[in-house]
Amino acid sequence: MSYLTGLELKVPPIIVMLSTASFMFLAAKATGQLSYDVLEIKIAGWFCVLAGLIVIFRGVQVFRSHQTTIDPRTPDASSQLVTSGIYRFTRNPMYLGMALCLTGWGLYLGSFIALVLVYGFSTYITRFQILSEERLLKSKFGLMYLDYIRDVRRWL
Template structure:
């Protein structure tokens, strides 16, 4: 009997996280066009949305800079080529600051769209990233760094 199971490994580490974020942002925008929105002024939506977006950019950049300073790969599709386990700086608070930054940008987008249903896009992003990006990355990092990664994983949360 043929399996109806999704070929999950075929998606693992294949779609760059920025592309996932952009696809989810597009989906959120489309949802906002056909669902009720909250009556907020343009200025309020822009200001609050921009605050989330700027915070997200700062968190993501802190992650990229930490990787660059450690001379390790920032390529999310090849975690097995990591040369150093980064556990300082922003990585003391979150194991995935770049993805957390993208999530914060999506939250800002949802606020700007003023569509409560568009917020489901952030849930889709988290679920996708956990399954198809983060879990495979963690497996690769465990293979590369062994016990050091397990210790880091035990003391720092995946998102926040």
């Protein structure tokens, strides 16, 4: 993997997500004057978290049923291109689920600043995880992968 640079594929996405969630909490506490406290928004936050967990679970479930790796740090270990189930709608359901969980967390925290950090998470994951995975999958699966990315969006 000589084309990988810096942080690409080195930090497990779950660590990135948990770090982002921690920064969101700290940002919400530090900028309380920019916060809101609305019960309906907090409830919507819980629904986002639940939706995110379902999306993550479905992504893992489909990978396991196809007996391919779920370790995002080793996309070269993938045994086949998975395009069924939730992968018909998004190429990255596990990252999408993480972003949904973080969005729900930001809504629950009631912080505009915390919600901005979800964009930071998505940008980081795209740059240091998804783009690297895509390069590798393109080289491994060729035209089949190019057809897939033409038909299915990266996030949603």
